[in-house]
Amino acid sequence: MTYNILFVDDEIRIIRGIKRMMFDMQSDWEMFFVTSGQEALEIFEREKIDVIVSDMRMPGMDGGELLSKIMDISPETIRIILSGFSEQEATLRTVKVAQQFISKPANGEILVSTVQRALDLRRLLRNESLERVIAGTENIFTNSKVHMDIIKELQRPDCSMTKLAELVSQDVIIVANILKMVNSAFFGLPKKIVNIQQAVSYLGINTILALFLHSELFSKANIRNDKIFSIDSFNEHSMKVAAFAKEIYVSYTGSSILADDIVIAGILHDIGKLLLLTIPGYYKNKNDENVTRVYRKPEDEYTILNSSHSEVGAYLLGLWGFKDNIVEAVAYHHNPSKMFGKKEFNMVSAIHIAEALIMNRNNLNYDDGENNLDMDYIKEIGVEDKIEKWERYFREYIENGDMNEQ
Secondary structure (H helix, E strand, O other), X not given: OOEEEEEEXXXXXXXXXXXXXXXXXXXOEEEEEEOOHHHHHXXXXXXXXXXXXXXXXXXXXXXXXXXXXXXXXOOOOEEEEEEOHHHHHHHHOOOXXXXXXXXXXXXXXXXXXXXXXXXXXXXXXXXXXXXXXHHOOOXXXXXXXXHHHHHHHHHOOOOOHHHHHHHHOOOHHHHHHHHHHHOOOOOOOOXXXXXXXXXXXXXXXXXXXXXXXXXXXXXXOOOXXXXXXXXXXXXXXXXXXXXXXXXXXXXXXXXXXXXXXXXXHHHHOOXXXXXXXXXXXXXXXXXXXXXXXXXXXXXXXXXXXOOOHHHHHHHHHHHOOOOHHHHHHHHOOOOHHHOOOOOOOOHHHHHHHHHHHHHHHOOOOOOOOOOOOOHHHHHHOOOHHHHHHHHHHHHHHHOOOOOOOO
């Protein structure tokens, strides 16, 4: 399959440089090179573009305005911004319309790998209309009780970074967007940051406040917050999975080297549900016609959507540039048997076991009497004899809110 890639930059020398760097991709990609936002829009009128890579600062129509228009006319197009460090304030405006950020000057290897990874992630989805919903999402809103507390803390003259990080870590969507921003190529960090305390400290109070003001990432929600779906319960569940998965992994391996990755994967493991909640048909009546329940069984999601919240969440996080092991843990947290390669205990194992045991404990079985654990996988990785111990740990510590410091 040949993909259509569009590059936009008002400087002709940069466009020529990109053409040279992309020479080896001619057999895989059909590429278009233009020097203005208006020319880019004209290309969209006659071609289906899979990925657009646009400069930020351009006369007439800058990259932010262009990508905003593209999101309206072709939401399935993957949107990437090229930006220099001097353009931080302008770039913050594009957080809600750009899915990736690449700092200038970018070499050919970075451009190719960023575009190719975004295209490869589409394989996680099995439904073109669902892909359009995800790719066209400006942002995922939050409506948690910590929202106002975060704003109040940001506005305090003696705002505490420690307190801010503590508040931020309680909301799944804020965690996702903070990490999306700090780990974008725009900041050019030598390695990924997965610890929210580090992310908040690195971005600083002014940048975090700018994220609120410029991109409305944390504005009032249109997600339901009622007896059918509670964002507060969702956040609480996510935090428990994160804490429990970390304990499972560290206790089994004796290593805390991936502890931060596991906590982030645990917090974000169900993020795909928040997008699916906006899709008609994601709710269904069960037993009582007056009671509507959110789908919990991935097989039910496949039936109506031809995909599941696991894949949707992994796709979204992949587009946002999260580390591969976090994307993998989110993608397979319900069905670890579907992973490729040798089956052994890893991050996915810890997230799956934590999620399944919590669901079992809370009687959130998909069907009466069904175990949420993938027992074939559990036996294959050789931890069947550990399940009872982990169940006991959850009852004694995690369930009662005595979670380990994250």
